[in-house]
Amino acid sequence: MIVASPKSITEIGEIIQKHDRVLFAGCGTCVTVCLAGGEREVGITAYAVRMARRLKGRPIEIEQQTLERQCENEFIKDLAPAVERNEAVLSFACGAGVQALAERFPAKPVYAALDTQFLGILEEQAVWTEKCMSCGRCMLAQFGGVCPVTRCAKRLLNGPCGGSTEEHCEVSPDRPCAWQLIYKRLKAIGQLDRLDAIVAPKDWQTAWHGGARKIVRQEHRV
Amino acid sequence: MSASQTGPAAAAKAAWKPEIIAFCCNYCAYAAADLAGARRMQYPPNVRIVHSPCTGKIEMEHILDAFEKGIDGVLVAGCLEGGCHFLEGNLRAKRRIEKVRQVLDEIGIGGERLRMVNLSAAMAPTFVERVREMVETVTRLGPNPLRAAAAREGAGSR
Numbered sequence: 001m002i003v004a005s006p007k008s009i010t011e012i013g014e015i016i017q018k019h020d021r022v023l024f025a026g027c028g029t030c031v032t033v034c035l036a037g038g039e040r041e042v043g044i045t046a047y048a049v050r051m052a053r054r055l056k057g058r059p060i061e062i063e064q065q066t067l068e069r070q071c072e073n074e075f076i077k078d079l080a081p082a083v084e085r086n087e088a089v090l091s092f093a094c095g096a097g098v099q100a101l102a103e104r105f106p107a108k109p110v111y112a113a114l115d116t117q118f119l120g121i122l123e124e125q126a127v128w129t130e131k132c133m134s135c136g137r138c139m140l141a142q143f144g145g146v147c148p149v150t151r152c153a154k155r156l157l158n159g160p161c162g163g164s165t166e167e168h169c170e171v172s173p174d175r176p177c178a179w180q181l182i183y184k185r186l187k188a189i190g191q192l193d194r195l196d197a198i199v200a201p202k203d204w205q206t207a208w209h210g211g212a213r214k215i216v217r218q219e220h221r222v
Numbered sequence: 223m224s225a226s227q228t229g230p231a232a233a234a235k236a237a238w239k240p241e242i243i244a245f246c247c248n249y250c251a252y253a254a255a256d257l258a259g260a261r262r263m264q265y266p267p268n269v270r271i272v273h274s275p276c277t278g279k280i281e282m283e284h285i286l287d288a289f290e291k292g293i294d295g296v297l298v299a300g301c302l303e304g305g306c307h308f309l310e311g312n313l314r315a316k317r318r319i320e321k322v323r324q325v326l327d328e329i330g331i332g333g334e335r336l337r338m339v340n341l342s343a344a345m346a347p348t349f350v351e352r353v354r355e356m357v358e359t360v361t362r363l364g365p366n367p368l369r370a371a372a373a374r375e376g377a378g379s380r
Binding site: 052 | 374
């Protein structure tokens with residue numbers, strides 16, 4: 001799941017300060033689950049922004065609509081009438097959703113209300129951790145399902161560094177050492193022999209370092 | 223005495239009485255308020271009680287909506303910590319209230335206008351005391367600044 005966090009009311013106020021009629025567009029998928037950009041968060045932010053603007057002597061009209069998914073045209077088209085009625089759109093989607101709206105409505109300003117953070121999972125209520133950095137060539141099979149590329153601060157592929165202590169990363173004591181987790185996991189599934197293999201330096205060409213990536217799956221093209 | 227202290231604005235301010243909403247949990251504060259009434263205990267009439275099944279049921283939107291509509295203060299009264307009928311509704315409410323206070327501070331309404339208190343159903347005197355404290359706090363802070371904004375908007379549209 002894509003995990004995002006909300007921008008402050010102050011920052012949002014600055015972003016839309018030029019406009020007096022704005023559509024707040026929520027997204028019903030990842031950012032709803034991570035409690036950052038769903039219908040409810042849109043509503044709470046709208047209350048705060050409306051009050052802040054009235055106190056500044058420049059009231060704002062806010063229309064609210066939450067789509068099932070902002071990253072697909074099939075869903076975005078439902079937003080068109082509301083976009084037409086407003087001066088600008090404040091999107092509560094991830095960066096992909098914001099850009100999808102901007103492409104779909106080229107003549108309308110589209111702003112981001114969230115800071116998109118990472119691909120992660122819910123550890124416990126309201127706690128999310130990063131698990132995948134979308135490097136484009138998954139090596140999880142070799143590491144027992146624990147990703148050192150994402151979860152080791154040094155991205156080491158052949159064992160832990162000398163800084164890990166008490167199962168924790170030296171970068172932050174509240175972060176587990178990915179290599180400790182890999183060892184435990186491989187031991188639990190009887191695959192410690194995987195650690196005998198030397199892992200070659202990672203080929204980063206598939207990661208974003210070469211610019212934005214694109215995937216074409218011919219078998220599904222129409 | 224300056225003109226600003228003697229004009230219609232000063233008179234309006236002097237006549238102003240704070241309006242406060244108290245969201246009261248069914249299992250404690252609401253019963254405490256009831257008990258205060260049964261014992262003929264006096265407390266300021268500025269408070270309107272909203273009966274809630276649990277403070278954990280009070281959403282941030284409810285409080286923000288009250289402030290946007292011009293209420294001067296909000297009191298959220300829940301069970302003593304550890305005594306929630308639903309185990310942890312009041313603890314969840316506590317975190318939400320703290321967040322709303324931050325938002326109110328950030329936008330200029332003032333987080334002091336929102337307060338959460340904890341008491342039991344038997345603590346009628348405490349309920350009365352907390353209500354009085356809230357009325358004093360809000361009286362000191364003055365009207366919800368959105369009231370002045372609404373007056374400006376009204377004057378501008380005439």
